[in-house]
Structure formats: C-alpha cells, structure tokens
Amino acid sequence: AQSVAQPEDQVNVAEGNPLTVKCTYSVSGNPYLFWYVQYPNRGLQFLLKYITGDNLVKGSYGFEAEFNKSQTSFHLKKPSALVSDSALYFCAVRPMNYGGSQGNLIFGKGTKLSVKP
Amino acid sequence: ETGVTQSPTHLIKTRGQQVTLRCSSQSGHNTVSWYQQALGQGPQFIFQYYREEENGRGNFPPRFSGLQFPNYSSELNVNALELDDSALYLCASSPKDGSSYNEQFFGPGTRLTVL
Numbered sequence: 001a002q003s004v005a006q007p008e009d010q011v012n013v014a015e016g017n018p019l020t021v022k023c024t025y026s027v028s029g030n031p032y033l034f035w036y037v038q039y040p041n042r043g044l045q046f047l048l049k050y051i052t053g054d055n056l057v058k059g060s061y062g063f064e065a066e067f068n069k070s071q072t073s074f075h076l077k078k079p080s081a082l083v084s085d086s087a088l089y090f091c092a093v094r095p096m097n098y099g100g101s102q103g104n105l106i107f108g109k110g111t112k113l114s115v116k117p
Numbered sequence: 118e119t120g121v122t123q124s125p126t127h128l129i130k131t132r133g134q135q136v137t138l139r140c141s142s143q144s145g146h147n148t149v150s151w152y153q154q155a156l157g158q159g160p161q162f163i164f165q166y167y168r169e170e171e172n173g174r175g176n177f178p179p180r181f182s183g184l185q186f187p188n189y190s191s192e193l194n195v196n197a198l199e200l201d202d203s204a205l206y207l208c209a210s211s212p213k214d215g216s217s218y219n220e221q222f223f224g225p226g227t228r229l230t231v232l
Contacts, residue, residue, distance in 0.1 A: 004159075034220060036223075041225070042225055042226075043121070043123075043207055043223035043224050043225045043226050044160070044207065044209075044223040045223070046220045046221075046222065049220055090159050090160070092159075104162050104165075104173060104175070105150075105152075105160070105162060105221065106162070107152075107159030107160050107161070108159050109157070109158055109159050110157075110158075110159050
C-alpha cells in the first residue's frame, strides 16, 4: 500500500534554532513530493516540491527539504525557526505511475510545529 | 488573481440528510480535486474533475458525487450523511497542462458537522 509517514505528532523548537520535520514515504515508482502548511481555520498552503534534480529543494518562507531516495525520506528543514512558523505541516506524495490523474495526493497525518520565543 | 474559494464556511446537518458544497477554482485552473480531512488526520483524496468529467477517484462510496461546470467551478454532493462524514472538506485547483508535477492550490475548506 502506498503511504506517507510523519513519525512525530509534534515538534517543539526554540525561536532561532534550526528545525526539522520528518517525512518518509512508501510508493511504487518515483514520486513527486510536496510539503504544505496549514494554519488554524485555513486551507493548505504550498511550501515546496521535489520533482527531479538537486536533492535539496528550497521553498517559501525560508524552508527547504532534502530528498533521500535510499531512505525514502523528504524531511522539511529551516535554519532558524520563527514563532510565526508555528502551524501544522503536511508531507504529501504523488506517485508518478498513478494512471495520469493529477489528483491523487497522498498525505501524511501532519506534524504540529510549535516554536517558542 | 483570485484564489480558490469555498462555500459555505460551516454547515451542520443531521444523519441521513444530503449536502452540497461548492468550490470556485483559481483563475486559469481547469482541474479541481476534493479532499476530506477528518480531525487530527491528513486530507484524503475523494475525486478529481477535469473538463466536467470525473478524472480519478479515491476510496469513497458512491454517495459521494460531484460536478464540474463549464466555468470550472465544482460541487461536492454527499447523500445519506453519516456521523463519520463530519470533517473539513477541502477543494484544490491546478492547471491541467499535462504536467502532473504541478502543485495544487487549496481553498479554506468547509467544516461539515453531522449530528
């Protein structure tokens, strides 16, 4: 079965410290990988994606993610956390061999990031 | 550029009733996907519409149905509501230019409560 795992329900970081939110996936073929952020009472906002090429992807608001094919991971990182980064973060994959539909994003359960001043 | 909009924001229904949720896609986007996000869970794919036809479906029963209109807006209909249908329903749009690596743009969602 194809799936995405976010092993941490919550990550706590002090402001100014680096943060990592973990994501591993299990899909057939080479997936497209995405990170989204959700603020309270809001929809999901796109942060970044990995399609091909350089394993380190840079995205919005200073976030970046590292794709590791051998470990099937796509961890989200930021060198210096801000209090305003506190939100719910979702990792998602789209298997390339899904029959052509663009809709089949498979999401993890989400990780709540809490950044304290 | 107008983003994805959804209506209503909140909705309360009782078991057995039917509900219709609406979505307007982002300007220039002709593909709409619907997701169900239960409390404490990640979104789950319900189905996608492209050019007014269903273009992929997740593991949801037939009582979940949809429509897409010529202006690319979309509706999600749920019949015979069950308590477990209580969730945030998210609509997402994307351009269909043959590139499945395009990210999807999400609306704010409709919170459905079934009593």
